[in-house]
Amino acid sequence: MILEAKEIKKIYQGVNKELTVLDNINFQVEQGEILSIVGPSGSGKTTLLGLCAGLDNPTSGVLTLAGESISQMTENQKADLRNRKVGFIFQNFQLLPTLTALENVMIPLELQERTEGAKAIAEDLLERVGLSGRHNHYPSQLSGGEQQRVSLARAFSNDPQILFADEPTGNLDEETGLIVENLLFELNREKQTTLIIVTHDLDLANKTDRIIKLKGGRIISDQNVNNASIR
């Protein structure tokens, strides 16, 4: 098991009252599984992704990621865990604007202090996503699809055990989205990575092994795509 959420609750403190965004969230994810989290806007999808990836802390409950309880970890320990075992893909790509495509891909490796071979890995991944000629281009010189492909390359550069993707095709047109989707699944298959996708796109969700549906901050269903209920 790579990820386990037990009794997760997330409350935001509003001006006058508390706002419960997630409540009683329980699920487990096995190594190599491809899972999607779907639900209407405001259902808590992105909050759940942030919690699972160790970007935020739950108000209560226990989260175990790659065998380690992240609820108890310090910020630095979580940063270290993310760097070693987690990859990210964002809807708005989140590339560093001041770094070239190649440098953006190298960053996770450099954070691991892997100076030797980092460039080769990054070049290889950029070639894999079809951007071999764009190594030295800055994000502002790339199209949206190209930026997301750089983001894909970066996500896989540290050989993550688990990859979190937040609406990976949400900012792309259908055709480009499809290319990125295919690349994501291809790379995932190759690297045997666990993939968790947050999406509105049911077509994309249906390409995953399992779908968790959220509504009002609660899981309303957790099923394999063949409709076998997990809960």
Place this chain on the structure above:
Amino acid sequence: MKWSLIVNTAIRDSRKERSKLILFMSSIILGVAALVAINSFNDNLLRDIETQSKSLLGADMTVSGNTPIPESLAMSLDSLQAEQSSEIELFSMSYLPAIDESQFVRVVGLTGGFPYYGELLTEPAAASTTYQSGSYALVDDGMLLQYGLSVGDSIKLGKVTFAIHGRLLNAFGSIDAGTSFAPSVYIAGTKMRDTDLLQPGSLVNYTQYYKTAPDIDLDQWKKVRRQQFRNASQRITTIQDQRENLQEAFANLNSFLNIVALISLLLACIGVASSVLIYVKTKVQSIAILRCLGMKSQEAFAVYFLQIFVLGLISVILGVAIGSIIQLILPIILKSFLPYEVSMRISLSAMTKGFVMGILSTTLFALAPLLSIRSVTPLQTLRVSDDPIKPDPVRWIVYGLIVLSITGFLYSLTGSIRDSVLFSGGILVAFLVLFAVAKLVTWSVRKYFPKRASFVVRQGLSNLYRPNNQTQTLIVSIGLGTGILTLLFILQGLILGNVEGMGAGNQPNMIVFGIESDQRAEIDSITQSYEMPIIQNVPVVTMELAGWQGRSKKEWLRDTTRTASRRTINREARVSYQAEMSPEEELIEGTYTGVYDGGDSIMISLDQRYADGLDVGIGDDLTWNVQGTLITTYVGSIRKINFRKMESRFFILFPTGVLEAAPQFRILVTKSPDKQVTADYRNSVVRSMPNASVIDLGNILVTLNSIITKVSYVIKFMAGFSILIGLIVLISSLFLSKYQRIRESVLLRTLGAVENKIYKINAVEYLALGILSAVTGILLAVSGSYLLATWVFELDFNISWIPLLGIFLFIIVLTLLIGLWNSRDVVSRSPLEVLRGV
């Protein structure tokens, strides 16, 4: 810490963004340059005082006083077995027969081989050694040039006519202000008696110059005998004293330059903080991504700290270099103002001080905004957080260090803990006031929002309180910048205005002194024949204080616990008597008694400063030695004198009916309509009464004016630095707004707002911010300058409001223009580019 990664990321990340730090770098470069230039100049000034004081004194030691050295002291001076020269110095009218003109001069009668160090430069050179051999005079070169006279012509001093033997190219004792107003004429000391200028009541200074054997410790010698000489009203000056005197003479220039240095550095620091704040804001997303990818918060902090530190270091080094170059120019600007040449040498200590202060202040002021990097969470990659910033103890430590470093820097400049704490306290108060004003503005705009106003006004005003508003940052930084700049303007104006005021308006411009009592009618008649008014014609009686409060002067001088100042006790009193108090003076305490009624008590009136100096009050007794006769008086009133009026003012006023029979002379104050009348009147007076001296205040004012012009040039030159840095601060503060408003302006544009509307919305916001910052800053400056003028500079606080209105409008226009320039950038950029967030 992964240092190689931190260094690499810092370099890569800064590649495309360095231009954003240009303002940051400019602030530091200018601030440090000003600091180094000023400190270097001060160092050179002090070093030159150290090396040149021997040749400026011209001897190893001097003893001077208003009387020749009494016999009682001669023996201890003889024990020095020194070579000696004597000098008699007085100010008098001279007559130039060749052109039938007269001129007020400083007459120096010398006997002996003075100067022992340095040279009396003359043309021809040999004249300096031969002029004592007959009725010869060395005359100031400038005066000879002015009247077109040359060597061989003659000059009449009192009753003796001297042949002009040489042109005097320098003069000793020229740091004394008197030498600036009266050109020097050197004659043989033996001829001085013959001139008949040494009259009772004449202002004469006797100086004895000594050249001693090198092994004699004169400072030690002086220490033992100082008291004895003081009691005889004789002052000993050694080379060490000369150094201290010179340092004191330049203390005000130093203080002003130090204030400019501090202001420049403070403004630079505000510039640093504003630019780093902008920089960090543009970097939040990158930091969040780095954090998301596994970078620890302290590593992310280190990346940006390293960037800022390295750029800061480069800027400080550049600043030190530029400052050192500027300090080479300063002595050229000040050349004619200084009594001696200041060498142009690089000062290592000033460079080190500038470097250390530059690095320290850059680091501390950059740290304040940089610390917020530690609170950037990786979650901000998913959504922008508006969570309030949590209280951070480290931030408070940094603030504390900033206050400490400013206080420490001030202490290094002023040497006074009280002044440095007060000044930094003042800055802190200004900061808090501005902060409170900003809070009040956001609160009141929200509370009393003009709901019925137009869309443009509502949108512009709501920007003042909406999330991510810039009200606080801009009001504090623009307000503080405006405040400091205005303070500098006001102080400069006050200092210059107080001096210039002396020559303004319908003030008298001519004083005749040394008139004997029986010449009163004659001088009045000469004055009236030129149709000039007799503004004052008052008697002057010289006397000495013999004792007060029941004790003799000697007893008081021996008392180490006394509060009266030695200077006040020993000074020769020039007293007048008059029935009415001058309307220009203010009675502070007691009742003015104008006429002595023949009773037991003679009630006199003292100037407030004189009374303070002697620590006496109403009813205290004072005994005077009026040329041998002792007169006991009582303090009947205390007055405040207005010294800005060019009239004779007397610290001590007797009632009429007491001093009429005492030896005395008179002073007449009048006003001449033009230069020709001045020259004719002067000649008439000198011809009829050779004992009288006519001082043309017009000439003095011209000299004073030229000094003021030079000083104000220096003030303006140095203040220029601060103003430039201030502008950079304003600009960098305003650029902050560009990044705050760019997204929403683009969104408005995308939603259909026309360019004009976006300009108007931004104009409303910037106008409000500009007005509020300028008003608060100017009010703070007015309060601050009032306190400084009253407590530090002791100046009349009489500011001109028109320049302040100018500053007010300038700040508003500048804020508005830069704000609109930012909007122009928004309007010209592709909305897609901004919305894509790259």
